[in-house]
Amino acid sequence: MGTSVAVAVAVAATAALLLGRVAHAEIKTTSIVSDPRLIILFEQFGFASGGRATVSISRAAWQLRRGSRLKSVDPNLMGFVLVSGAQFPKVNNQTEYAAADPPPGGGGGGFCVLTSDFALPVLRLNDVAPGGASTTVTIDDPDEYAVVFSNCQDGAEVTMDVRTEMYNVRRDASGGIRDYLPVGLQPLPAIYAGVSAVYLAFLAGWVWTCCRQRATAERIHAVMGALLLFKALKTACAAEDAWFVERTGTPHGWDVAFYVFGFFKGILLFTVIVLIGTGWSFLKPYLQEREKSVLMIVIPLQVIENLVLVVIGETGPTGKDWILWNQVFLLIDVICCCSVFFPIIWSIRGLREASKTDGKAARNLRKLTLFKRFYLVVVGYLYFTRIIVSAFLAVLNYKYQWGVNVAVEGASLAFYLFVFYNFKPVEKNPYLYIADEEEEAAGGELEMDDGAF
Incomplete structure (x- = not known):
């Protein structure tokens, strides 16, 4: 046995x-x-x-x-x-x-x-x-x-x-x-080259939007732009890595670049989720101590997670502790994913409490709706890319393993589009500027919604 x-x-x-x-x-x-x-x-x-x-x-x-x-x-x-x-x-x-x-x-x-x-x-x-x-x-x-x-x-x-x-x-x-690429991964160079081009176009559109709305652009928008840049660089290195492996059997250093850009992309992704979840720049220009604590937990864990990824990627399954390193990697990833939920829940609860005291029901209702939607999308994205995709890979024919990469990148792009669209810099942001006639209807909805979270 x-x-x-x-x-x-x-x-x-x-x-x-x-x-x-x-x-x-x-x-x-x-x-x-x-x-x-x-x-x-x-x-x-x-x-x-x-x-x-x-x-x-x-x-x-x-x-x-x-x-x-x-x-x-x-x-x-x-x-x-x-x-x-x-x-x-x-x-x-x-x-x-x-x-x-x-x-x-x-x-x-x-x-x-x-x-x-x-x-x-x-x-x-x-x-x-x-x-x-x-x-x-x-x-x-x-x-x-x-x-x-x-x-x-x-x-x-x-x-x-x-x-x-x-x-x-x-x-x-x-x-x-x-x-030298397995049958199921032969389309990877073209897939990742296409994904990189999409994110570069995405970045160009984001920079153009921020320049047009310079008066309403916040610091968080610059951080989001950096996230797109490192995502594009990571997928470009992934394409080169796969291309060199396909022809020569070795990555010729592109795996190192892939790890480096993946490291910064991972840190920025979780940082953006935490900062948006706390309402930084959108609801308040500061972070509370408990929110800073979450960042101080998530960022070092992301550093450790990327170092572990390098170890398991370079040693391969022949290493005596390879399975243990995989378990450590999954544990750290789960802790990071769970940690980012807390700031979002805190923001939702804070908005609900504020709606009872500041007399701005419609504004708070729209903010509350946005952050609830953001919470559900984050949960869905992390659940899909960490659990659903793993189950998908387990039953997928070896010839179509590239489909897993397409599913992950498709989910990532959909997540990025949602976040960047809903938190883009715009004049008279509908979540911040509300007409007076909407207040009464919004107050009733908030009362009905008071039991969630």
């Missing part, structure tokens, strides 16, 4: 990582040092027919772990296999049957992924010469495959340098071109 759980968790974690990164390098060198794990997941890749996976091993060594009940290590029981998405449930069932009937004495023996009839063998450590070894497997059945190292000896440790290279082959007049 331990092996089954290890494979399942590793595959699920890798799927979740697709939401955090654009495209990871499909040529990767990984060092494994004194690792006793029975299962190590290296990569997942969506292959078309004729795609190829190359695994190269150098500096391979093995030893008994301290306290092991084994008498020696058999390198023939350690090696690499490819497991397809179609065959994974069958491999999982085999591990469960083996766990229900374990071999006497434990240690070696019993079922192992390396010996499964449903796994495609690649290379065993006993075939690795002192100078290293390399094997290339051609994929005949298109599917998403996981490159897995399997150690059939509980108590043995392995040390090695592993280079994995996975690609599909696009036929042309010259014979064939290597495409």
